Structure formats: C-alpha cells, structure tokens
Amino acid sequence: MAEISKQQVKHVAHLARLAITDQEVEVMTKQLGDIIHYAELLNDLDTSQVEPTTHVLDLKNVMRKDVPRKWIDREDALKNAPDQQDGQFRVPSILE
Amino acid sequence: MSVFEYTLKELQAKLHNKELTVSELVQASFDQIEAVDDQIKAFLTLNKEAALKQAQQLDEQVDQANHPLFGIPIGIKDNMVTKGVRTTCASQFLSNFNDPLYDATVVDKLNKENTVMIGKLNMDEFAMGSSNENSGYYTTRNPWHTDYVPGGSSGGSAAAVAAREVFFSLGSDTGGSIRQPAAFCGVVGLKPTYGLVSRFGLVAFASSLDQIGPITRTVEDNAHLLQAIAGHDPMDSTSANVEIPTYSDALKQDVKGLKIAVPKEYLSDQEGVNSEVREAVLAALKVYEALGATWEEVSLPHSKYAVAAYYLLASSEASANLARFDGVRYGVRTENADNMIDMFKKSRSEGFGDEVKRRIMLGTFALSSGYYDAYYKKAQKVRTLIKNDFDKVFEDYDVIIGPTTPTPAFKVGEKVDDPLTMYANDILTIPVNLAGVPGMSIPCGFSKDAGLPIGLQIIGKHFDESTLYRVAYAFEQATDYHKQRPHLGGVKS
Numbered sequence: 001m002a003e004i005s006k007q008q009v010k011h012v013a014h015l016a017r018l019a020i021t022d023q024e025v026e027v028m029t030k031q032l033g034d035i036i037h038y039a040e041l042l043n044d045l046d047t048s049q050v051e052p053t054t055h056v057l058d059l060k061n062v063m064r065k066d067v068p069r070k071w072i073d074r075e076d077a078l079k080n081a082p083d084q085q086d087g088q089f090r091v092p093s094i095l096e
Numbered sequence: 097m098s099v100f101e102y103t104l105k106e107l108q109a110k111l112h113n114k115e116l117t118v119s120e121l122v123q124a125s126f127d128q129i130e131a132v133d134d135q136i137k138a139f140l141t142l143n144k145e146a147a148l149k150q151a152q153q154l155d156e157q158v159d160q161a162n163h164p165l166f167g168i169p170i171g172i173k174d175n176m177v178t179k180g181v182r183t184t185c186a187s188q189f190l191s192n193f194n195d196p197l198y199d200a201t202v203v204d205k206l207n208k209e210n211t212v213m214i215g216k217l218n219m220d221e222f223a224m225g226s227s228n229e230n231s232g233y234y235t236t237r238n239p240w241h242t243d244y245v246p247g248g249s250s251g252g253s254a255a256a257v258a259a260r261e262v263f264f265s266l267g268s269d270t271g272g273s274i275r276q277p278a279a280f281c282g283v284v285g286l287k288p289t290y291g292l293v294s295r296f297g298l299v300a301f302a303s304s305l306d307q308i309g310p311i312t313r314t315v316e317d318n319a320h321l322l323q324a325i326a327g328h329d330p331m332d333s334t335s336a337n338v339e340i341p342t343y344s345d346a347l348k349q350d351v352k353g354l355k356i357a358v359p360k361e362y363l364s365d366q367e368g369v370n371s372e373v374r375e376a377v378l379a380a381l382k383v384y385e386a387l388g389a390t391w392e393e394v395s396l397p398h399s400k401y402a403v404a405a406y407y408l409l410a411s412s413e414a415s416a417n418l419a420r421f422d423g424v425r426y427g428v429r430t431e432n433a434d435n436m437i438d439m440f441k442k443s444r445s446e447g448f449g450d451e452v453k454r455r456i457m458l459g460t461f462a463l464s465s466g467y468y469d470a471y472y473k474k475a476q477k478v479r480t481l482i483k484n485d486f487d488k489v490f491e492d493y494d495v496i497i498g499p500t501t502p503t504p505a506f507k508v509g510e511k512v513d514d515p516l517t518m519y520a521n522d523i524l525t526i527p528v529n530l531a532g533v534p535g536m537s538i539p540c541g542f543s544k545d546a547g548l549p550i551g552l553q554i555i556g557k558h559f560d561e562s563t564l565y566r567v568a569y570a571f572e573q574a575t576d577y578h579k580q581r582p583h584l585g586g587v588k589s
Contacts (some may be wrong), residue, residue: 004461005570016415017422017461018453019441028457031515035458038516039404042474045481052476053483055304055334056532056558062333078434082429089424094436 004033099124100260104164104317107263111158111167118158118167118212121263122151125169125214129261135294137234138256140174140180142215150212157210164320164464165209171256171265174216175223175299176200176308181213182230185299186231187221189427189447193329200297201332202266202308202325209324214262218252221449222418223273223301225249226521229512230451232294237508238280239552239582241546248278253311254281258582262310265322268298270305271406272500272525275537278311279500279551282539282580284318285311285570289559290532291336293322294329300417302410303334307527314578315569319343322561338559346562352388355493356381361399362498362553367523369502376541376550377499378435383574384497384567391497396485401478402527403519407455408462409530415459421447454515479530486531490557495567499524500537500551528555536564539577549577 007056009029018027074087083090099121102110110116126144133139147169152168158281161167172178175185177196184190199207206213214314220230228236228251236251239259239497240242246255250267254277266273269287278285286309293308309323323344328337358381361367379392423429423443430446433439445453464470489496501524511518528535533555540552552571556564571580 007455008461012457012461012464015464017419017437017440017455018448018456019438019445020453024453028454031454032458032461034516035407036461036471039408039471039475041404042401042478045398045401045478047481048478050477051482052473053479054476056483057334057336057434059291059334061335064330072197075323077425080193080195080197080426082423082427091424092433092435092439093196 004036043044097525098260099212100128100263100439103314103326104168104263104320107168108161108164108166111161113174118154119148119151119227122147122169122212122214125262128259129214130145133261134261135237136239136255136259136261137236138218138252138259138261139171140184140186140218140233140252143181143213147212148213154210154212161210163209165206165211165324167319168211168263169214170206170211171217171253171262172203173219173250175219175268177265177297177299178203178213178216181216185222185277186211186233187447188232188377189421189444189451192428193426198297200507201294201295201329205325205336217256217265218443220249220251221452221582222299222414223249223270224414224451224455225269226272226276227511228252229508230449232449235508238505238548239328239584240282240548243507244546245280245508247280247505249273250311251277254278254283254285257281257283257311257313257582260581264310264317266308266325267311268306268308269529270302270410271529272522274309274311275500275525275535275551275553276522278537280505280549282309282549282577283313284536284538284578285309285319286317286561286564287528287534288320288326290562291334292326292338292559292561294332294335295396298329298397300325302413304413305410306490315565315572316344316347319347319565331405336559339529339561343562343565346566347569349566350387351384351567354384354389354495355445355491356389356391357394357489357496358391359396359399359496359498360393361396364523367399367502368520369499372543373499373501373550377552380540380571381497383571387570394489394493396489396527397486398478398481399527402482402530404569405475405482406526406530407458407519408471410477411455411459412462413459415453415456415463415515418452418456426464430557451515483531484525486527486533494563497540498553500553501525503547504543504546504550513571524553533558534561534564536568538568538572540571540575540578542580
C-alpha cells in the first residue's frame, strides 16, 4: 500500500470539507501516515474467504407504515439556524 | 451519611416515608457540584432552575410514585439531545446549540420515570477520545486524583457519579467510552448489546458501534436504570425488537456452576496489561472460584487486529455522520466566507478540534476512491473474524472476564500528543463493540501508588445482560470496592 502524500492530504481535506493550513498539512501527513501504516497490520490476515460485517444484528430493510404525523414545524426548524430569511435557511452564494 | 451513599431502593423508601424530599436530593446534587466541580469539571451545562422547579412538583406526587427512579437527580452525556437544554457534544461547533427541538428517546424515557436532569456532562468532542482531553471546553479530572484523566469519552458521566454530583448518569460507548471511564473512576458502567437501547437523539459518531448505557455506583442501580431505557424504538431502525427481561430478577441468582472464559490476550504483556491490573483480575477470579464458578483460559486470537480495524471503521462512519455539521441549520458559522463551499470548510475547521479533524480525514481517506477495498472493506472483514472469535468462546462459556483497561488512569497530558498510544489504551474494550456483545466494568481494586481504581470487565452473549448483572452482583456482594469513595477537597459526607 502507498504512503500518504501531502497532495493526498490536501485532496482528502477538500473532500471532507475542511480548510487546513500548511502547518496542519505537515502534521496530518505524518499522523495519518502513521495510523495507516499501523492499519496495514490487517494485511497479515488472509480475508479472501471472509464476508464483511457491516452490522452485527441480522436486520434488513426495516420498514414502517407510511403515515403522516406531526413533527417539527418550520418556525422551530429555523430557530437554531445561524442565518435565515423568509422562512428559509440563508447561505452564501452557491454560483459565482 | 451523605444521601449519595444510598441505593435507589433505599432512596425510594426514604422518599415514601418523608425522611427525604426530592427537593433535598436535587439540592444535594447542586451543593456537591458547587463544592467540587471547579476541581472535577464534569458538567458543561447546568439545568438548575428547571430541576428545582420539577423537584417541587414531584414532592407533591410522591405518594403516587412507584418507580425506583422517581425523583432521582441524573446527569446526561452531552451528546444526547435534550429539548430546550443546550447540547454541545463538547464541540465548539455546537457552542450555540441552545434550543434542541426534541428529547433523545432515552431522555424521554427517563422523564417519564420522573428522574430530574441536573445537567449535561463533559466528554471528548463528539465522543472521540479516551481521556476527556479532547473536550472543546475543558478537561474533566479524575475524582480519585485530579492529576489523572477520568477516561473517555464519557469521562464527565463517570466522574460525576464517582464525585457524588449525581446519583447516576448516561454515557455512550463506541469503543469503550462507558467502560473505560467507569474503570478509571471506580464506578459501574454497562455497554448494552448493540440495538438494545435506542440511539434516536444520540448524536451519531459511528452508527454500527454506538450504544447508550448506564453509569452507576452499584450493580443493582445499574439494572434499574437499564430497565428504564432498554427496548425497541420505531424511531431507531437499528433498535432490536426483543423482549426485555426484568433485570433485577437476575440479582437473586448465584454463580454456582458458572463457566468463565479468560482470554489469554487480555492478561498479556504484549497488549500492555500491567502487573497490578493482572493481579487484580486474578484475585477477582479467585473470588468467583470461592462462589462456585469455574474459569479456564481461552483465546480470542484476532484481538490484536481490533484497534486497527476499529479506527478505520469508526472513522469512516464518523466522516459520513459529521458531514451534517455544515453551518446551515444549527451550530456556528464562519464570519468570513466567500461562497458556500468556503463557508462549509471554514465553519467546520473553526468549530472542530484536532482529533475530530484527524478522524474525519482518516475516514474520508479510507472511503475514498481507490482505497475503499484496501482499508474500509478489509476492516469489515476483520470485524467478522473478531465477531467469530466471540461466538466460538460463547459456545462453551457463559461469560468472558478480563480487565477493562490495560492500566489504571494515566496523567493528564501523558498521551495527548500521540494518537496511536492513546488508541492502544482501548485494546480490551474495542473488540466488544466490533462484536456487538454487551460488556460491563465494575471496580475490582486500586493501584498501590496513586490509589486509582481498577476495572473488571465482564462480557456476555448478545442480549444476555441478565447474566452480566448476576455475575457482577455476585462479585460486588463478596467485596467492598464499590463502597470506597474518593476524598475530594470540600466534599461533605
């Protein structure tokens, strides 16, 4: 498996929607590299015949009846918002 | 004797006889917080006005009360939402989340039992950590010795119970976050079987591993608290639809003929288990022998892979779960963003601490194109092997017993600079979450030098919490570790 590069760390930060400084890139490259290197311990195990476990309980597609019920109204939904206007969440421009 | 030394059963009797009032219990909690919390720092938010008012109302209903939790002051870990009471997950990102819109199912259930919420408890930010040093506010201290960490991530929950600030609390456990702080603080902590307790309203960290559980001073109290919060919830599609037994019935049975498995990996130098902890566990096994149980050494051969598999899986799930913190609907938003993406990035980076960023980065990497099979899927396969280890042992044994942690509590600052050293501390608790089985920590000794508690971990079969309570109760009745209490400056007794 590959070493993690500074370029990759910057790319991953973008995917994760994190703004990281150059100094953080340095630290993260080292720390993530160490953790990933440690995780390569798992390659000692032959898992070619092993099924992955996503979940310990044998649950599949839990359904409920599709009935309307009262939940949060618009006014309540907006009351913790950092910014709002005309009953909607307000955000900076999406398109340039 | 302080009211905090009574069990729930004794408290109910005193409330009924009018020897005590709910208002007195609630006031005792706030008095103790006033006296010790500047040292312990267990609480992030207090609910004083509402709690005192509720206590007065409950005092008028005490004749109709018929539940062991009636009128008892509790603390809630700050990653469970509480309607109208600030919920921060110990993150600066949620520092202004003052008005959550609903109660988590567990909080709702406790409200129906008429418990009194004293406040919200400190933790590692978004439950990521083993020492409380990752709180975005301040580090909770171990009530037995304030130079030491209380453990994490439910450090505030365990410390508040040990310091007699509340009678019991709720924590959450993804890789040991109830059991490890319970061990470090000398209290009783249970991580139930995955799916036994609803996660609705628990701010998600790693959804396939997270589970809420009770932290108490005694095993009996723990059983009463689990009784109140367990059960199927249609609002959590991963909650199991199983019949809930009466857990306190299990306390009436002895452990004669019980078959205990002791994994050799859990007593091994290689896993960093120190000699004092090993001696305490071996002494506990002698207690069980005297009570008529038998034990044998077994192997959980994939234990050494658990930490690596866990950090890939938990971080991957966290990277997806924490995407919701975008500065749009709640939480803090950066002051200086040019556009939407910039706003997301800056808000998150300003609001999250280093460990949270590190895990989001690790998880995003493990799930990213080209690395998914090598890391995430590989870890899921190793998870299967770890689960199979437990299934195999439970074919022949009733419970697994070992230490909760390799060492007693470490000093504040001792491991904070090295993520991998910190992660290794969870080596004995993580496999339990990966397998989804229940695990419990009870006090089984104290270290010689600093007098810090040592925890005994009891692990059971899926949905067999009753056996855990039976086994834990038998030990507790035969010993007096649970009667020891920390001597804090300013503590009234």
